[in-house]
Amino acid sequence: MLRVLLASRNVGKLREFAALLPGFTLVPWPAEAPELPETGAFFQDNALQKAEGARAWWLAHGTESVDAVLADDSGLCVDALWGGPGVLSARFAQDLSSYAERNQRLLDLLPEGAARTARFVCVLAWVPLGGTAGERCTVSGAVEGSLALAHRGSQGFGYDPIFLPEGADQTFGELAAASKHTLSHRARACAALRAKLGA
Ligand code: ITT
Numbered sequence: 001m002l003r004v005l006l007a008s009r010n011v012g013k014l015r016e017f018a019a020l021l022p023g024f025t026l027v028p029w030p031a032e033a034p035e036l037p038e039t040g041a042f043f044q045d046n047a048l049q050k051a052e053g054a055r056a057w058w059l060a061h062g063t064e065s066v067d068a069v070l071a072d073d074s075g076l077c078v079d080a081l082w083g084g085p086g087v088l089s090a091r092f093a094q095d096l097s098s099y100a101e102r103n104q105r106l107l108d109l110l111p112e113g114a115a116r117t118a119r120f121v122c123v124l125a126w127v128p129l130g131g132t133a134g135e136r137c138t139v140s141g142a143v144e145g146s147l148a149l150a151h152r153g154s155q156g157f158g159y160d161p162i163f164l165p166e167g168a169d170q171t172f173g174e175l176a177a178a179s180k181h182t183l184s185h186r187a188r189a190c191a192a193l194r195a196k197l198g199a
Contacts, residue, residue, distance in 0.1 A: 001025050002133055002199065005062075007036055007054030007071040010090075012157025017070075019181055020190040023199055027066050033057055038073060043087055044138050046073035047125035055127050068133040070193075074122040074185060076159045078106070078147065080114035086121075089159070103151045103162045116146040120163060122185040124193055134197045141188025156180060 003025045006017060017026060029036075036053045038046040050071035058066065075089030085092035085106070093102040110116065123140045126133075145165040153161050153173025161173030165183055172180050181187045193199075 002067045002197075003027060003065065005029065005054060005058055005066040005069045007050045007069050009035075010072075010157070013072055013074075013186070016177070016181070016184075016186050017072075017190070019177065020187055021194075023194075027064065029054065030063075033061070036071070041087065043073040043075065043121055043123035043140070044125075046087065047071050047123040047138060048127075051125035051127040055129060058129070065130075067128065067130045069125075069127045069129065071125045071127075072122060072186070072189075073125075074120065076106075076118060076120055076163065078110070078118040080110050080116070081106075099158055100151055100161075103159060106159070107147060107150070107162060110147065117144070118147050118163065119144045120159075120185040122189040124189045126193060126197070137193075137196055139189050139192035139196060141185045141190070141192060143183055143185045143188070 005027045006014060007029050008014060009029060036050040038049055040046045040049055051069045054071060055069045075086050077083045077086045093105045096102050096105060119142050121142045123138055125138050127136050128134060143165050145163050148162050148164050148171050151161045152171045155175060155177060156172050161171050163172045
């Protein structure tokens with residue numbers, strides 16, 4: 001079984017990876033490890049930057065052997081906001097202390113009558129440390145949908161309570177995790193990664 005260092009501090013993502021990558025042993029990013037920079041303009045740049053940063057740190061300080069590093073850069077892209085907050089999703093409305101407030105601010109930014117279409121995007125970067133873990137690569141997944149009129153549900157994390165996946169009448173915040181995993185951006189990216197690795 002491949003041992004994979006997960007270069008993320010987002011506990012919502014970590015919980016999802018545990019469900020979405022059952023054939024891998026996941027090693028969490030240690031509490032004492034540094035914050036990983038993400039200064040790129042695109043999800044792909046940031047995913048690779050986080051994975052390479054984690055790989056370099058692990059080679060110098062890692063306490064156990066891992067076969068590869070996996071990093072995730074993701075976000076919510078709203079058409080009426082020119083794709084924002086997009087790559088800046090983790091940094092949007094940082095002056096507010098809860099996601100309920102940040103979600104409300106995002107809904108309030110939509111001009112009246114504007115299209116509510118949006119999508120979640122996830123790019124995964126895979127960087128091997130050993131010879132058995134395949135090639136360095138990136139894969140992506142997306143799910144189309146729209147913004148709900150108000151925050152609904154307490155499942156998931158982040159922007160889940162305001163995102164209605166296409167064809168559904170429940171937000172990701174109302175859907176059980178197992179249902180989110182049948183169609184989410186992260187589930188699709190994980191499926192692409194497994195296909196690429198033959199795992
Ligand atoms: P790491 O870099 O440590 O992985 P992060 O939270 O900073 O954690 P990102 O830079 O990729 O991660 O930011 C993505 C943000 O987009 C994240 O903080 C959430 O607010 C949001 N997001 C991504 N996937 C999501 C999902 O499945 N459900 C809800 N919100 C999501």
